[in-house]
Amino acid sequence: MLKWNSDVWGKLTGPYSSADNVPVLLQQLMQEYSQEVFDELFQEYLFHQNTIYTATYAAMPFLAQLACSTSDAEVRKELFINCGIIEASRDGRDEAPFPASWAELAEDVGSSVCTELYREYVEAIGKLRVLTNEVFAYTAQHSIDEIEKRYILVADAAYRGSYIPANMLMTFSSGDEYVAVCPACGEDVFIWPNEDHAGILQVYEHDPVFHTGQESHLIVPAASFADEEVRALAERAAAIGEQTLAGHLHYLAGETLCPSCREKISVWPSLLSTFTM
DSSP, X not given: OOOTTOTTGGGSEETTXXXXXXXXHHXXXXXXXXXXXXXXXXXXXXXXXXXXXXXXXHHHHXXXXXXXXXXXXXXXXXXXXXXXHHHHHSOTTOOTTOOGGXXXXXXXXXXHHHHHHHHHHHHHHHHHHHTHHHHHHHHHHSOOOHHHHHHHHHHHXXXXXXXXXXXXXXXXXXXXXXXXXXXXXXXXXXXXXXXXXXXXXEEESSOTTTSXXXXXXXXXXXXXXXXXXXXXXXXXXXXXXXXXXXXXXXXXXXXXXXXXXXXXXXXXXXXXXXGOO
């Protein structure tokens, strides 16, 4: 990990250019965790508009160390979620020794420094992944709302390298709508819960928010999950008690007719198509 006084910090970038304040905030967190300090660090320096920065990579080993060492299960959960959001937003195609986008930084600080930063980031993600069972057990035993549970599933998927499902879940985090794309005609397919039975999903040709009273179309739910990722999500949703997603997955893994062109479509691949990296 970078030393607190390393001049490399000043050469890393965040949402608003300089990352000079990152080591200061990290030191404060390592000494005594504060949600206010973490929120400032996360929102102002590490993650902005679904984008991460070189400063984010350098900070991750410290956050992973804190998550692994804290005795506060709530803090561990918060770090697990937020670090998972970061990992979900990373380009999963990045390869060692470091991301190609770091070329300018490598010229400034040296390739060996960049190689070490990237290696430590990947190691940190591995340490966070090991916490999954512990976080799941804590979540199952405590009163945690379903949106937060969904973000736990986002983090879990990202740590497993399932970046596309992670980003889909993060985009539709409230579970009250999904938008797929018909592979036949390219039109959006709007997927919403039934007004009277929220566990049943239906499809619409237009966004129901702006086009009320339009005809809904049925989704034939899947009786079982052939797709390995859907099966993994279903098992994990059940493990932490995320009942909304657990129910929706039967429909998201099902089939329907595109309301625009009437071609039969499989919902899951149509839903993930816009998140392909």
